[in-house]
Amino acid sequence: MFNILGKNPFVTGKEGPRVYVTQGPDAYDNTQRALGSLDLSGLKGARILLKPNIGRPSPPGAGVTTNPQVIAAAIDVFVQAGARVAIGESPIVGVNLEEAYDICGVTKIARARNCPLIDMDKRPFVERPVPKGKVIESLQVCADVDDFDVIVSMPVMKMHMHTHVTLSIKNMKGCLWRRSKVKLHMLPPLEGDENKPINIAIADMSSVLRPHLAIIDGSVGMEGLGPSAGKAKKLDVIVVGADPFAADSVACQLMGTCAEDTPHLAIAGERGYGVIDMDAIKIAPPHWQDWTKPFDRPPNNLEIEFPHIKVLDKNSCSACQSTLLLFLKKYARQVLDYYPDQDPVHIAIGKGHDQIPDNTLCIGNCLLKQKDRGKNFVPGCPPVTSEILKKLFPHGT
Numbered sequence: 023m024f025n026i027l028g029k030n031p032f033v034t035g036k037e038g039p040r041v042y043v044t045q046g047p048d049a050y051d052n053t054q055r056a057l058g059s060l061d062l063s064g065l066k067g068a069r070i071l072l073k074p075n076i077g078r079p080s081p082p083g084a085g086v087t088t089n090p091q092v093i094a095a096a097i098d099v100f101v102q103a104g105a106r107v108a109i110g111e112s113p114i115v116g117v118n119l120e121e122a123y124d125i126c127g128v129t130k131i132a133r134a135r136n137c138p139l140i141d142m143d144k145r146p147f148v149e150r151p152v153p154k155g156k157v158i159e160s161l162q163v164c165a166d167v168d169d170f171d172v173i174v175s176m177p178v179m180k181m182h183m184h185t186h187v188t189l190s191i192k193n194m195k196g197c198l199w200r201r202s203k204v205k206l207h208m209l210p211p212l213e214g215d216e217n218k219p220i221n222i223a224i225a226d227m228s229s230v231l232r233p234h235l236a237i238i239d240g241s242v243g244m245e246g247l248g249p250s251a252g253k254a255k256k257l258d259v260i261v262v263g264a265d266p267f268a269a270d271s272v273a274c275q276l277m278g279t280c281a282e283d284t285p286h287l288a289i290a291g292e293r294g295y296g297v298i299d300m301d302a303i304k305i306a307p308p309h310w311q312d313w314t315k316p317f318d319r320p321p322n323n324l325e326i327e328f329p330h331i332k333v334l335d336k337n338s339c340s341a342c343q344s345t346l347l348l349f350l351k352k353y354a355r356q357v358l359d360y361y362p363d364q365d366p367v368h369i370a371i372g373k374g375h376d377q378i379p380d381n382t383l384c385i386g387n388c389l390l391k392q393k394d395r396g397k398n399f400v401p402g403c404p405p406v407t408s409e410i411l412k413k414l415f416p417h418g419t
Contacts, residue, residue, distance in 0.1 A: 031172060032060055039303050042262045042305075044259065049095070060264070067104060071172070080126060088178055097131070111141070147163060148167075150162075150231070153230075157223050178240075182248045204339050206224070222285075224290075238261040240273065242256050245318040247320050258313075268296060328354050333371070339404075368381065
């Protein structure tokens with residue numbers, strides 16, 4: 023069984039965490055140079071699982087998924103060190119992983135290296151207790167995780183509409199089996215705690231499921247409405263660290279924010295799961311902060327982005343919210359034309375609604391009960407643009 027308390031082959035001695043940052047136009051070279059700073063002597067014969075962010079189909083360079091050249095470099099370095107390497111992912115609900123691997127450019131680099139590609143949703147889950155959990159008592163973890171000695175989290179450097187940023191700790195949510203990922207978005211508030219339940223849940227998750235190494239892809243990140251509806255941002259950096267919390271903290275600084283402003287990192291750091299105090303982290307090279315490029319943050323209210331449209335969002339997941347945002351970016355004008363006498367137009371997503379105004383467009387399976395109440399309902403988990411358009415314009419736009 024995967025054990026986060028076992029020996030970490032990337033950690034030598036008892037000194038504080040080290041994080042390495044490289045910068046340059048070649049993501050493959052950047053990754054190789056960053057990994058070259060580590061002691062890899064303990065990897066001979068090790069089984070390594072690379073966990074990139076391939077949660078949805080998106081072409082390289084869009085800032086949505088992990089750069090395939092970063093993955094290629096990691097495979098090459100670890101194989102040269104004597105390890106056996108595979109790539110695994112459990113994508114968001116409704117995504118065909120084989121298609122996502124192909125579109126994201128991962129299939130090509132994996133085949134060229136005879137590196138297995140794993141759909142971690144294929145096997146039954148393993149129930150993992152969370153003894154120190156505040157909002158979750160157990161997790162349904164993909165069984166493949168337990169087949170490996172070393173887990174490497176390879177996220178994209180992105181802002182996130184629910185969790186402020188998504189980096190190596192948040193990326194491990196992709197090791198949760200199928201729809202169980204969605205459950206972390208549906209939790210009730212914790213009495214006496216102002217943090218969103220999703221952020222407490224990610225901190226809980228990190229008590230039993232966190233990587234041995236973080237390789238954070240900052241070649242092209244995403245600012246604003248991440249994880250998929252934001253704007254690509256080119257940094258040309260790679261961040262590597264054996265303490266994923268320390269690596270995430272350095273990545274936050276490069277993004278113009280900090281771990282203390284990222285609730286799941288702040289909560290987990292306070293619990294002692296990893297180091298987020300920048301003064302306690304040894305970072306190389308000394309001039310790494312010269313590569314900082316502040317990211318635009320997600321707006322607090324989606325109405326900022328879409329005048330005359332009011333999004334009623336209660337406990338939705340990022341998959342449903344991203345789908346709606348991408349839809350509105352392209353078709354907001356058509357939505358307003360469909361409701362010419364309504365200002366604002368109401369669109370509802372999420373599972374936590376008690377009352378919804380008449381003439382509300384209800385999107386996603388979480389609002390299925392609204393169909394029986396005469397509301398305009400679009401099914402899907404997450405819904406797809408074509409189904410929303412079909413509901414609004416059955417005879418075409």
